[in-house]
Amino acid sequence: xxxxxxxxxxxxxxxxxxxxxxxxxxxxxxxxxxxxxxxxxxxxxxxxxxxxxxxxxxxxxxxxxxxxxxxxxxxxxxxxxxxxxxxxxxxxxxxxxxxxxxxxxxxxxxxxxxxxxxxxxxxxxxxxxxxxxxxxxxxxxxxxxxxxxxxxxxxxxxxxxxxxxxxxxxxxxxxxxxxxxxxxxxxxxxxxxxxxxxxxxxxxxxxxxxxxxxxxxxxxxxxxxxxxxxxxxxxxxxxxxxxxxxxxxxxxxxxxxxxxxxxxxxxxxxxxxxxxxxxxxxxxxxxxxxxxxxxxxxxxxxxxxxxxxxxxxxxxxxxxxxxxxxxxxxxxxxxxxxxxxxxxxxxxxxxxxxxxxxxxxxxxxxxxxxxxxxxxxxxxxxxxxxxxxxxxxxxxxxxxxxxxxxxxxxxxxxxxxxxxxxxxxxxxxxxxxxxxxxxxxxxxxxxxxxxxxxxxxxxxxxxxxxxxxxxxxxxxxxxxxxxxxxxxxxxxxxxxxxxxxxxxxxxxx
Numbered sequence: 001x002x003x004x005x006x007x008x009x010x011x012x013x014x015x016x017x018x019x020x021x022x023x024x025x026x027x028x029x030x031x032x033x034x035x036x037x038x039x040x041x042x043x044x045x046x047x048x049x050x051x052x053x054x055x056x057x058x059x060x061x062x063x064x065x066x067x068x069x070x071x072x073x074x075x076x077x078x079x080x081x082x083x084x085x086x087x088x089x090x091x092x093x094x095x096x097x098x099x100x101x102x103x104x105x106x107x108x109x110x111x112x113x114x115x116x117x118x119x120x121x122x123x124x125x126x127x128x129x130x131x132x133x134x135x136x137x138x139x140x141x142x143x144x145x146x147x148x149x150x151x152x153x154x155x156x157x158x159x160x161x162x163x164x165x166x167x168x169x170x171x172x173x174x175x176x177x178x179x180x181x182x183x184x185x186x187x188x189x190x191x192x193x194x195x196x197x198x199x200x201x202x203x204x205x206x207x208x209x210x211x212x213x214x215x216x217x218x219x220x221x222x223x224x225x226x227x228x229x230x231x232x233x234x235x236x237x238x239x240x241x242x243x244x245x246x247x248x249x250x251x252x253x254x255x256x257x258x259x260x261x262x263x264x265x266x267x268x269x270x271x272x273x274x275x276x277x278x279x280x281x282x283x284x285x286x287x288x289x290x291x292x293x294x295x296x297x298x299x300x301x302x303x304x305x306x307x308x309x310x311x312x313x314x315x316x317x318x319x320x321x322x323x324x325x326x327x328x329x330x331x332x333x334x335x336x337x338x339x340x341x342x343x344x345x346x347x348x349x350x351x352x353x354x355x356x357x358x359x360x361x362x363x364x365x366x367x368x369x370x371x372x373x374x375x376x377x378x379x380x381x382x383x384x385x386x387x388x389x390x391x392x393x394x395x396x397x398x399x400x401x402x403x404x405x406x407x408x409x410x411x412x413x414x415x416x417x418x419x420x421x422x423x424x425x426x427x428x429x430x431x432x433x434x435x436x437x438x439x440x441x442x443x444x445x446x447x448x449x450x451x452x453x454x455x456x457x458x459x460x461x462x463x464x465x466x467x468x469x470x471x472x473x474x475x476x477x478x479x480x481x482x483x484x485x486x487x488x489x490x491x492x493x494x495x496x497x498x499x500x501x502x503x504x505x506x507x508x509x
Contacts, residue, residue: 003070010074014080017040018084021088023106033092033093033096034092034093037089041082044079044081045078047081054071054074055071095109123175125139126139131150132150132153134150134153134172134174135173136174136175137174137176138175138176138205139178142176142205145176148210149210152214153214156215160218160249162303163249164222164226164307165226167226167229171199172199172200174200174201174203175200176203176204177204177205178205191204192207193217194220194221194224196220212251214250215250215251216252217246219246220242220246226307232311232313235272235315236314236318237310238315239271239272239290240286240290241318243286243291244290244294247290247291247294248295252291253379254291254379255381259341262289262292262338264289264338265279265289266334267334268330270290271315292337292341294306295379297309297326301325305325309322348377352382355367355371355389358370359389359393372386372390375387387406388418391410391422395492396492398492398496400429400432400433401433403425403429404429407425410422411423419449423449424456425489426438426439427443427467428488428489428493428497431470436475437471439470440467440470443464444464447460447461459485462485463487466487479505479509483498
């Protein structure tokens with residue numbers, strides 16, 4: 001009975017000292033916390049020395065430890081307490097150094113620590129909502145952002161499933177932050193991050209590039225789930241490949257990158273977290289090298305190359321598989337992939353020049369063939385530009401049915417960068433094929449989505465008014481309004497519609 005009482009007393013003292021030391025250390029900064037930890041550890045060292053003396057003597061009667069077994073218990077107690085205090089000091093220093101935020105108190109550090117391991121929120125007073133199997137945590141006023149996030153993920157799910165297979169998102173949690181101040185991360189200047197330990201995404205609600213950030217971090221989650229499904233460790237894949245895939249699926253574009261000035265370092269320095277982030281500086285961006293490397297692989301081998309390489313069991317096997325695919329070792333691949341991308345870029349640019357020459361000389365069939373070749377081999381930006389020119393040559397030739405089919409496909413793509421202009425062109429094309437109802441729907445959608453900076457923003461209401469009249473018993477007045485106020489996007493449409501109306505309304509035009 002006495003042994004049980006002593007054991008319970010040891011346990012109570014251990015828990016009490018652990019809690020006290022944790023609270024004191026976490027309430028202080030890195031240096032002062034370390035100093036307090038040293039004092040606590042010195043106390044533990046004194047206890048350890050007493051216990052050694054007790055083991056040699058056979059007892060410590062003055063504190064009621066009557067035999068060596070009980071004294072050894074005191075020794076174990078001092079060792080365990082030392083380890084706990086040392087761990088607390090290390091974690092406190094890591095948080096202080098990593099977050100680089102001053103005046104972090106006990107509560108903030110504890111919350112961050114808990115949220116790093118468990119699905120505990122890093123902020124106070126958050127609302128909670130589940131959508132499409134994903135749990136969202138957010139502050140009041142961010143409901144609209146949750147709708148946007150949910151819609152984007154649903155739109156992209158099919159393409160992610162094609163690459164990584166189906167996944168149960170019930171375990172995923174997304175916490176939305178109002179700004180960088182609450183976005184607790186060990187990285188600087190980030191719009192978000194993914195915590196693989198507790199499967200949570202953290203995003204800023206006010207980020208201009210929220211789509212890219214959300215898809216980038218969501219890709220990390222899907223890579224994590226793919227690895228788990230295949231019973232493979234995540235560390236088997238070089239970090240540069242993971243980041244490159246995340247950038248690619250986050251819709252990063254290589255078109256705006258000056259390939260000639262891109263600096264490249266040894267890929268093996270980008271294999272792990274430590275070396276990847278340490279390599280970044282004002283002259284070198286590891287994300288750009290990673291993205292361009294993956295972009296090159298996808299250009300040459302298609303998207304299927306991503307899951308194929310991800311099935312590697314180890315990093316060494318990954319590089320072996322990469323060498324088998326590219327027929328180059330990692331050093332050769334590192335030396336040539338940028339120049340190969342530049343060569344590919346130049347080929348596409350030459351094709352565009354040929355297409356422009358054909359369009360300017362009205363060799364539309366030849367231009368169409370070239371533009372379709374670009375769509376087969378070009379990047380997303382190239383495909384968008386090729387579609388824009390295809391739309392133009394269809395409308396210039398009066399091929400409005402073909403133009404409508406192309407524009408409808410373009411509008412269905414959620415990453416369409418010309419959506420408002422496409423809606424305007426679609427509304428005009430519908431008028432030419434006699435579908436004024438769809439024309440009205442298109443022009444109203446264009447008005448609703450048009451930015452204040454758009455060229456037609458000041459006149460869009462006039463467009464809508466004319467189209468509304470066309471769909472009423474005042475259709476003639478609506479058509480006349482189009483011509484009188486020159487409410488046309490395309491001059492060829494204006495000419496063709498005038499010819500059509502001369503037949504439909506004899507003597508009126």
